[in-house]
Every structure is written in C-alpha cells, then in structure tokens.
Amino acid sequence: MSRKPAHTDSEYTFKLFRLDPEKAQEPCYDTYRIGFPQGTTVLEALLHIQEKEDDSIAFRFSCRSAVCGSCGMLVNGAPVLACRTQLSSLIGDQVLVEPLPNMEVIKDFIVDTTPFWKSYRMVEPWLHTDGQPVPEKERLQSPREVHKLEPYINCVLCACCFGACPVIGFDEEYIGPAAIAKLFRFMRDSRDRRGTAFLERVNRRAGVWNCRTIFRCIDACPKDIRPTDTIEALRREMVLYRFKKFFRLVR
Ligand code: SF4
Ligand code: F3S
Secondary structure, three states: OOOOOOOOOEEEEEEEEEOOOOOOOOOEEEEEEEEEOOOOEHHHHHHHHHHHOOOOOOOOOOOOOOOOOOOEEEEOOEEEEHHHOEHHHOOOOEEEEEOOOOOOEEEOOEEOOHHHHHHHHHOOOOOOOOOOOOOOOOOOOOHHHHHHHHHHOOOOOOOHHHHHOHHHHHOOOOOOHHHHHHHHHHHOOOOOOOOHHHHHHHOOOOOHHHOOOOOHHHHHOOOOOOHHHHHHHHHHHHHHHHHHHHOOOOO
C-alpha cells in the first residue's frame, strides 16, 4: 500500500499506463492514491511511485528543469513535460499518465522517438555556411537579427508537438511541426546560406502542405514556440518562390 510523504497537502489518484510489449500486447493501468505537498511535479510524483511502490515503472527524465526535453508524456490527455507540470495545476485530483501518441511504446511512458528524429534530420538542422571561411571568432549577428530568431530558438526537442499533432496519427510520413519550426528558424538566421531553394525539401504533401492548421502543436509546446505560424510562413515563402521561379526572377 502507498505511504504518504511528509508534509502532505493534497491527495491524488494516479492512473498509470503500463505496457511492456515483450510481455503483453494490451496495456493496463495501475492506480495509486497518494498525497503530495504543494509544488510537487508530475515527474517528482512518478519518481516517488517508482521508488516506493513499483520500481518497474519506466519513463525518461534527466534535467528536471524543462531543458533536456526527455520527460514528454500525456498527463490527463495533454502532452506536457512532466518536470514542469505541477500536480496542483491539474483540474481535480485525478492524474492519468500515458505515453506520447504517434510513436511506438517501448515500455510504459518510453516511446520510440525514431520517427521524430528522422523528420528532424530531414531539414538539416545546422548552420549552412555555403563554404564561407570559418571566422577567427564567432559568426556575429546584430541584436536585431538575434531578436528575430528568439521566438524559435528555445525548442528542447521534447516531441510533445509531434505527439499532439493528429495528422501524424493518420499519416506517418508527415514531417511534423517541430522539424518545420526548426527549418524556419534556420531560414530566418542571418548567418545561414541555404537559400529559398532548400524549401523544396518540404514542398510536398508530407511536408508543409499536410498541416491542417489544427494548432495542437502550439498548445503542446512547453517553450511557447508556435509551429503553426512557421508552417504558414514557409507556405507563403514557397508560393512566392514558385512565382518568382515561374517568371525566372530566381534560379
Ligand atoms: Fe517540444 Fe516545442 Fe520543440 Fe515541439 S517545438 S519539440 S513541443 S519544444
Ligand atoms: Fe499538426 Fe500543428 Fe498543423 S497540430 S496539423 S502541425 S497546426
């Protein structure tokens, strides 16, 4: 039975998704009723349950401060980082914890993020310098140029948006919001030389055109990145690029 930690403030009922595909085909749910003090996060609660109740519960975590992006999971149906979600922020005392959708479950809340990283690699998320000589120090940017990037640079690659997007649920080829937002971030970078022609890479059904503007990626992002805006912006840029190409204004 569960033991209460000291200074208990509120009790919660945790319903935890359990699946070990090597042992069972269907998931089941384990339930615990435990009290936690104000300020406890979902991750801290899971660590407590793992330590005191069942050490076979599997989940990823590392930094505990919303930087590493490891602890993305569904809490009461919403994709969140467990480390920055306080129990007291949830409505009621029920805490349903499940793995992120759109990826295969390896065990419990650990999912196989291979499709997420495959999409990410597709946009070549590094600075394209087009053979420019490496400067003696850093490649400088003006404060204004940095400011333009700021809304897009804080992605922690948690895959919450990837798990939240319903389109990926029925079309696993769709590149997804995080990769597109990352591409946008580099296309906006004054130091990047990849040029608009690089957009051809996402100019396909499984690229920017498959987004149905459902906005769940924006709701899910713990870093306030707005992938939908970047998708719309790249679509506009793509149309303009095509137009210019048609009239031979660009090569
Ligand atoms: Fe996570 Fe936001 Fe990056 Fe998506 S865009 S991977 S939700 S931080
Ligand atoms: Fe998916 Fe976000 Fe578009 S949730 S459909 S990528 S707006």
